[in-house]
Amino acid sequence: MKKCAKIAKALIRRFLHPLDPEREIAVRTADGRWVRDVSYAFFPEVLESLPVVEVYQGIKGELLFDIDAHDADTVYSAYASALEEARRLLEVLERELGIRPSAAVLTGRGAHVLTNMELDREARKALAEYLLSSRCRPPVKIDAKALVDVKRLRRWPGSPNVKTGAVAALIEPERLFSMTAEEAVEATFPMRRVYVAAAVSKAVKTPLGEMLEPGRRRVDVHTALWLACS
Incomplete structure (x- = not known):
């Protein structure tokens, strides 16, 4: 094996x-x-x-703001929290810093907000510290390491997130203002109504919130991927 x-x-x-x-x-x-x-x-x-290939030209130099709800119970609650945080981020970037995001990627339990602005490591570190501090009103819960380190993992549109079974989806940043958690799930779990058979070794709660008992079960494709990689 x-x-x-x-x-x-x-x-x-x-x-x-x-x-x-x-x-x-x-x-x-x-x-x-x-x-x-x-x-x-x-x-x-x-x-x-990629719908907008130009967004990813020179990707090694751009800024990536990573918002992830690690402790959420399901992807629905994760997106509810992450989308609210993403809206705060967009407001701070545009209102206070004059930074206009170029794209956003829904990751399966959060969002990556990207800009074409290039900054060196020290400037990125200062920006991360500001966004997380009380000087920023309100503070924005971003992953500071993802902003500072340009080599951190990025979610390409269409790539799977094995921690949830989702497929990353590229959207326009403005959609974050009106998007609901249900719409985010719809975008990143497009095959959740396509079912396959899967072996479940123990009782678990899936990222989509379904309770599964041990045995051979009928599950959606995303849950099957999550089970296989858990």
Whole structure:
């Protein structure tokens, strides 16, 4: 089993030519096992799938504001919290700092807000400290490390988030002002009404809020991915 997984990972790394070596990919081998590797997007597919390719030109230099509701019970409550935080972020960026976001990516339990502005590490650190401090009214709960470190993992549109089973979705930043948690779930769990059979080893609550008992169960595709990678 372990040898099979190693071979699958070697093939992924050798032939898929990942655009970003820190991305995620999951494949199912002939023996039915899921194999995960930290490579996902490869260049031709990204160019074909992105609605606004220009947003990602020079991505290594842009600012990424990561808002994640890690402690939320379900993706619905995660998005409810993250969208509220994202709206505060947009207001602060535009009203106080004159920074206009260029894109937003729904990640499965939060959002990445991106801008085309380039700043060095010290300036990024100062910006993160300001957003999290009481000087910013109200403070915005961003991931400071994601803003400071340009090499941090990014969610490309169409890439899977194995922690929830979601698929990242690119949206216009303005949509964050009116988007509901239900709409965010609709965008990032597009196959949640497509069902497959999956083995459940113990009683669990899925990211979508469904309680599953042990045994062979009928679950949606996103939940199946989450179960396979948990």
